[in-house]
Amino acid sequence: MRPIIATFIMSCFVFLTGCGQSERQGEVRRWMEPNGKLKVLSTTAMVNDLAKEVGGDLVDAHVLIIGELNPHSYQLVKGDDEKFNAADIIFFNGLNLEHGPSLKKTLYEKKNAYGLGDLIQNDYPSRILNVKNELDPHIWMDVSLFSEVIPHIVKAYKDKDPKNGPFYEERGRLLRERLGQAHAEVKEQLAQVRPEKRYLVTSHDAFNYFARAYLAEDREQKGLSWQVRFQAPEGLAPDSQLSAIDIKAIIDHMMKYQIHVLFPESNVSQDSIRKIVDAGSERGMKLHIARCPLYADAMGPPGSSGDTYVKMMVYNAKTIAKHLQASEADAEKQECP
Structure with a gap:
């Protein structure tokens, strides 16, 4: 009986996987169909969210790196070249986020591709962080900084579709207002936590x-x-191997500042933070991993608490504040916001 059950489960898995792939292929085909709208391709969901908001119903927006795939190491796959060729405008994060060789080469070869983080670096070089001699590409983690990409998105749309320039300008203005409010909300959430x-x-x-x-x-x-x-x-790309020195440095830091909780991320393995918890236990520390993962390099799936850029950032703020404010006794019982 067991082989029959195993075969049935495997068949269901293959069927569902095939359905998912067919659905995504259908979405791509629909996006490519000419309909008078600008075809916009963004590498990440965070960039795509802003591109959709500014473009409204005048653009068809599609994201290249879907779900919880790692943008740091993403390499082009079959069919991606068709997406690039179909796109009127390509937006990418830049600052070496998309450093998979095939993707990076393509992005910087395309004349209709805009590295939004690179443009911010040109505008405000002092606001871009350098971590261990590497540019930090995670600019979306500061809402006020990420909002600076909006004028560049507006300009790209206006250059391609000048007759609708006022439409893009107004939507860009409204989006900057919303992001300003989101920045204030995130700041207020964390201000409730004692320094x-x-x-x-x-x-x-x-x-x-x-x-x-x-x-x-x-x-x-x-x-x-x-x-x-x-x-x-x-490090900046979640693909490094932890050494005993790395683990000791984190444990020493947590002991110094009396930190007891580690936060997982939605698209990153928890192996590294589990090693920290085990190492801390050997030194008599009571550490735990938060039940609710944060959104970092990927947004949440549709219908989740992180399915838009603003929701993702507010969720992160509430989750972090809730866990940091909890007593040690209650820390492991915290529910997701």
């Missing part, structure tokens, strides 16, 4: 901009002292 508890440890180095904008005190933001507010065992 001595406002320290964050996550799976990989994606929250530096978040720490500078929302965890640090005002006086810390002016220098580099905000950096103690955030640590992660893995």
Whole structure:
């Protein structure tokens, strides 16, 4: 009987996987069909969300790196070249986020591709972080900084579709207002946490901009002292191997600042933070992993608490604040916001 059940389960899995692939292929075909709208391709969901908001019903927007795929290491797959050829405008994060060789080469060869983070770096070089001699590409983690991509999205649309320029300008203005409100909400959420508890440890180095904008005190933001507010065992791209030295550094940091909770991320393995918990236990520390993963390099699926950029950032703020404010006794019982 067991082989029959196993075969049935495998058949269901293959069927559902095939259905999912067919559905995605159908979406791509519909996106490619000429309908008078601008065809916009964005590498990440966060960029795509802003591109859709500015373009409204005058654009058809599609995201290249879907679901929880890692944008740091994404390589072009069969069919991606057709998407690039069909796109009127291509938006990507830049700042070496998309550093898979085939994707990076294509992005910088396309004349209709806009590296939004690179453009921000040109406009505001002092606001871009350099971590261990690498540009930090996670600019969306500071809502006020990420909103600076909106004028560049508006300009790209106006250059391609000048007759509808006022439409794009107005939608860009309204979106900047909404992001300004979201920035204030995130800041207010974290301000409720006492400064001595406002320290964050996550799976990989994606929250530096978040720490500078929302965890640090005002006086810390002016220098580099905000950096103690955030640590992660893995680097800017979550693909490094942890050494005993890396683990010890995180444990020492958590002991120094009395940090007891580690936050997983929705699209990153928890292996590294589990190693931290085990190592902390050997040194007599009581550490735990938060039940609710944060959104970092990927937004949530449709219908989730992170299915738009603003919802993702507000969810992160509420989740972090809730866990940092909890007592040690109640920390492991915290529910997702």
